[in-house]
Amino acid sequence: MAHIRVPEGLPGILGPMAISPETTKALRELAEVLLRGPNTLTSAERELIATYVSSQNDCCFCQLSHGAAAAEHLGGNDELINRVKSDYASADISEKLKALLAIAGKVQKGGKHVTTEDVARARRLGATDREIHDTVLIAAAFCMFNRYVDGLATWQPADPQAYREMGQRMAHAGYIRTESEKPVEVA
Amino acid sequence: MAHIQLPAGLPGIRGPLVFSPATTQPMCELAEVLLRGPNSLTMAEREMIATYVSAENDCYYCQTCHGSTAAQHLGGSSADYELIGQMKANCEAAPLSNKMKALLAIAGKVQRGGKYVTAEDVERARSHGATDKEIHDTVLIAAAFCMFNRYVDGLDTWQPQDEEFYREAGKQTAALGYVAREWKRPLQAAAMKPAATAGR
Secondary structure, rough: OOOOOOOOOOOHOOOHHHHOHHHHHHHHHHHHHHHOOOOOHHHHHHHHHHHHHHOOOOHHHHHHHHHHHHHHHHOOOHHHHHHHHHHHOOOOOOOHHHHHHHHHHHHOHHHHOOOOOHHHHHHHHOOOOOHHHHHHHHHHHHHHHHHHHHHHOOOOOOOOOHHHHHHHHHHHHHOOOOOOOOOOOOO | OOOOOOOOOOOOHHHHHHHHHHHHHHHHHHHHHHHHOOOOOOOHHHHHHHHHHHOOOOHHHHHHHHHHHHHHHOOOOHHHHHHHHHHHHHHOOOOHHHHHHHHHHHHHHHHHOOOHOOOOHHHHHHHHOOOEEEEHHHHHHHHHHHHHHHHHHHHHOOOOOHHHHHHHHHHHHHOOOOOOOOOOOOOOHHHHOOOHOOOO
8 A cells, every 4th residue: 555545546656646736747747858859869768768777776667667668669679678677788779878878877876976987988889968968867857756656655566468558658648648547457 | 077068157957957948847847846836844844855855865056055945945044054954964853843854754765765665654754743745745855856966966067165155046046936037047257266166
């Protein structure tokens, strides 16, 4: 049971979001622009950064839902998502994305962990200032979302299919929406 | 120097905020509603939660700016600034309400990670009169400052070491909030002289 009373059947972040519409509007807009707004990083790459940080924060709901969104953007490649979480250095992704994931991992530990060398490496592999900025902010934002979800002990479905459907909605309909968020049927 | 090229003369979070208007709009809206929107927690209490978490995250700019804003909401006297210092040093020993201490304890757990918050922490807050909404907002303020602090330090932004700057920033923020235009202006040359900005 969650630490506070939230509507039943709403998984993860959707529970607290439902009781606080005034903060939810800004949270949704932030997720939308960070993960789906115009950008030289693909939505798949940005969802992978979000997934990696969520897994480093051990947030089950966020890593599974955003991992499913990343997989959906990539045409259903669940194996790649798992590899990025467990050992991104050996994953089949660009060297630039590896350098950005390294920065994201440092941000997850704390902003001061990011070094000039981390940034120089990303830049050498083609990352722009804008991409470095967005990587830092996506990582920072998921340090917020993850804490919001786990700090209130929200209900997180165990059924993988629930995340697949969430990932499809997140990838195609995005984060500014309400009508598609019906409570999940408990099997 | 910051990790990326940011507009000159803008301290702390203001550099990246001006660099990236598309993400700034929801971030400022979030700060405004969390810290200044209608709430049974006072603005001073909410700024104190933000300050405490920023201090735990060792973010100099955020803890000093929001600490000054909290002190200004309390009246702006040296005793008010002193209280903020006491809270950062040891919130359980500071002269605060039991409810506030319990909410700060929750915020401190959130700072370490969401899963550290226990049913007992929440029960303690509730026993001192905290509502579900206040507990929700405490968790989200703490979580949001885990974002803001990382944004500020993860880009290695310029952070003035100048007491007067933070006093003025606190006054301005307490009066005008987070969606005001004022903070987007570069600091006056006087505030940027090397003696006032040494330390980075």
